[in-house]
Amino acid sequence: MLPPALYVNMKEFDLLKIVEEFFGHEDILIPAGKHDAAYVRANDKFLVLTCDTVNEKSDFPRFMKAEEMGYMAASVTLSDIAACGAKPLFFLNAISMKEADFDLFKRILIGIKDVCSKYGVKVAGGDIDFSETLTISGFAVGEAKRIITRNSAKPGENVYVTGLLGKAQLCLELLEKGFDRESLPYPESLYKPEPRIREGLKISEYASALTDISDSLAVSAHLMARGSGVKIVFESIPTKHLENYPVDPLELFLYGGGDFELLYTAKHSEDGIKIGKVEEGKGVYLKVDEELKKVEFRGYSHF
Amino acid sequence: MLPPALYVNMKEFDLLKIVEEFFGHEDILIPAGKHDAAYVRANDKFLVLTCDTVNEKSDFPRFMKAEEMGYMAASVTLSDIAACGAKPLFFLNAISMKEADFDLFKRILIGIKDVCSKYGVKVAGGDIDFSETLTISGFAVGEAKRIITRNSAKPGENVYVTGLLGKAQLCLELLEKGFDRESLPYPESLYKPEPRIREGLKISEYASALTDISDSLAVSAHLMARGSGVKIVFESIPTKHLENYPVDPLELFLYGGGDFELLYTAKHSEDGIKIGKVEEGKGVYLKVDEELKKVEFRGYSHF
Structure with a gap:
């Protein structure tokens, strides 16, 4: 539960380069590697898909409450939907815990429900597994009328x-x-x-x-x-x-x-x-x- | 990397009961708690949403290769889509590793790519985090023409x-x-x-x-x-x-x-x-x- 090292160079971005080499994206209008979430076509609109994962070793600061772990896990995933100017529709989560701790589990869900209710997002499902490291992965589906990414800033703006x-x-x-x-x-x-x-x-x-x-x-x-x-x-x-x-x-x-x-x-x-x-x-x-x-x-x- | 205990009663199902108490599902036709994946309406068809998580402590048998960890993570998620008789469209993954191990990461992606290519599924995005326990969460979106679940078996069949x-x-x-x-x-x-x-x-x-x-x-x-x-x-x-x-x-x-x-x-x-x-x-x-x-x-x- 210790806070992570603060300012180091980010190998995550080097890992992401491998992802780009690997996956052809011909059917995906904007793959997530090119923006915060992936855009795919859905009739006259676009679906926005994203996932994020947080865990107690890397992401949860000291003194964080269980409700806040759930809140944060959902928030950071929904933030990717916000970054598309999209309306979030559905959220799913995968929670890995050390043991079947009902109180911890319930409190994490309270946090997830809290942020999802606030933004009109439906929790559509989830998965539970057991692990030494408390980990919460979030998956969100949003809907966008148009595509906006980080890749279209124009001189003069x-x-x-x-x-x-x-x-x-x-x-x-x-x-x-x-x-x-x-x-x-x-x-x-x-x-x-x-x-x-x-x-x-x-x-x-x-x-x-x-x-x-x-x-x-x-x-x-x-x-x-x-x-x-x-x-x-x-x-x-x-x-x-x-x-x-x-x-x-x-x-x-x-x-x-x-x-x-x-x-x-x-x-x-x-x-x-x-x-x-x-x-x-x-x-x-x-x-x-x-x-x-x-x-x-x-x-x-x-x- | 030890194989898990084999036959024990499943507290996971008790945890799932908490999920059902928690989330109202008025906009979700079939929530994932009622079937292997959630059905939501998308025009004249249905979208099927599901997530699954696996980790080295609970799910990866001894002698498993990194490629197989990726393969299994994607497979178990896509299996939920199969359980809806749906066509899987998109897959996203969240991978948590101990450190930026480029070889391990690449091999996990090879496994994910292998199974996704085989079934025509596009890998739309992912997330990377760092954790003591190697964990792979998968999210899949599929498309179904009709709703079929485990809840409609009929006497005589x-x-x-x-x-x-x-x-x-x-x-x-x-x-x-x-x-x-x-x-x-x-x-x-x-x-x-x-x-x-x-x-x-x-x-x-x-x-x-x-x-x-x-x-x-x-x-x-x-x-x-x-x-x-x-x-x-x-x-x-x-x-x-x-x-x-x-x-x-x-x-x-x-x-x-x-x-x-x-x-x-x-x-x-x-x-x-x-x-x-x-x-x-x-x-x-x-x-x-x-x-x-x-x-x-x-x-x-x-x-």
């Missing part, structure tokens, strides 16, 4: 996020420094991340590119810049909410994970916080005193 | 299975007794179980009730009898393939798990092996010398 970042990682770092749960400034961000379903549905009506931020803003922005063939420049990073703690606020905003906000680009938006712009070129940069500093491809990792 | 049972469990028991992999009589049944997709599609055209056999014939028959409000009587259990080994052939056929054949009822069928009949009443029985013996509700468990 602005870059937005749906909320302030770095809050979950701040809490994780404070736990590492010996804080208890009650003293954390943003416990909800760490323990009950919210999938930005409603925001995704609204934003997808006008945005050019959309993705969620699970690993870090830096990782999501790099994937967006690379996929779109553009350069992303952060011009204004709000860090006031991270100040007055023994941490580096800018580092947390850029490289912290776990907030599950959305990152998107549009000519204009009233829905989010403007943090930068899209330009011709490539890479991700931070403007500091009229100078461009490279933003690294790193963030929260599952290691 | 015959009971069939698509193939001989007990072969996987025989191999598992022989491994326990010190046999090596090369000496096993049916290694494919244990290491590379096959989802009966083609059989399911054909059988669903005329059968009344259909399910797959993952835990044991006894468990599947009990769920079918209970769900249909009927009595199932086994009259002819073929055990020749299990004889000449230091095991109880009838015990293996009835209570062994892992073969992933289909169990179905119909007035008449040329596709399977006839093993019994459906009568009015309740419970599952074995006819021995004109006497009915109770078949217990037990089988292979994930404990």
Whole structure:
């Protein structure tokens, strides 16, 4: 139940390269490797399919309640649906426990039910297995009117996020420094991340590119810049909410994970916080005193 | 990597009762708790949704190759689609590994690709996480023209299975007794179980009730009898393939798990092996010398 190492390079992305080599996707309009979820055709609409897995060793912070484990497992899966601007319809889960602990199981289901009810998602089924490591895998099916991915940002647009970042990682770092749960400034961000379903549905009506931020803003922005063939420049990073703690606020905003906000680009938006712009070129940069500093491809990792 | 305990009562089914209490299913035509997979409406057809999870502690027999772990993970999930007489369309997987072991990962994917290619299933996406226990969760989406479940067996029908049972469990028991992999009589049944997709599609055209056999014939028959409000009587259990080994052939056929054949009822069928009949009443029985013996509700468990 220890929190994971914070900032390491992400071998997960190297593993994902193997996946791309392996599977031909001729019938899949957008495979999940190219975006947060896969798009497949369903008559005049699109189905969006995604899965996510979390476990106690890598993903559950210290002092997390069982209900929150279920909540988080469903939330991170539904966040991929939000990243498609899609309406989530169905959720399925596979839970692996050490033993038939009825109380633990019930509390995990309460958390899953809580977040699914909030967003009108039906829990269609599940599976149970037994394992040394408590693991919850989630699978979600959503419906989208159109395809929007992280790969279509256009030069001249602005870059937005749906909320302030770095809050979950701040809490994780404070736990590492010996804080208890009650003293954390943003416990909800760490323990009950919210999938930005409603925001995704609204934003997808006008945005050019959309993705969620699970690993870090830096990782999501790099994937967006690379996929779109553009350069992303952060011009204004709000860090006031991270100040007055023994941490580096800018580092947390850029490289912290776990907030599950959305990152998107549009000519204009009233829905989010403007943090930068899209330009011709490539890479991700931070403007500091009229100078461009490279933003690294790193963030929260599952290691 | 030790094989699991063989014959214990299944707390999994008690856990499943909690799931039923928890989730209202008003928009789901058949929730997965009532059958092997959930049916939801998709225009004039039905989508079938299911998930399954396997891990090295509970599910992977000794000497299993990494490719076979992937193969099994996909197979057991697709078997639920076969149990709906549905056509599997998409598969997603969530793999949790101890570390970024590229060779292991690649070999698991080879197994997943192998079985998905064989049945025309597209791998739409996946997720990677890190855990002490190697775990593979599979999610599948299928398409069905009509709804067929285990809950509509009718008195007067015959009971069939698509193939001989007990072969996987025989191999598992022989491994326990010190046999090596090369000496096993049916290694494919244990290491590379096959989802009966083609059989399911054909059988669903005329059968009344259909399910797959993952835990044991006894468990599947009990769920079918209970769900249909009927009595199932086994009259002819073929055990020749299990004889000449230091095991109880009838015990293996009835209570062994892992073969992933289909169990179905119909007035008449040329596709399977006839093993019994459906009568009015309740419970599952074995006819021995004109006497009915109770078949217990037990089988292979994930404990």
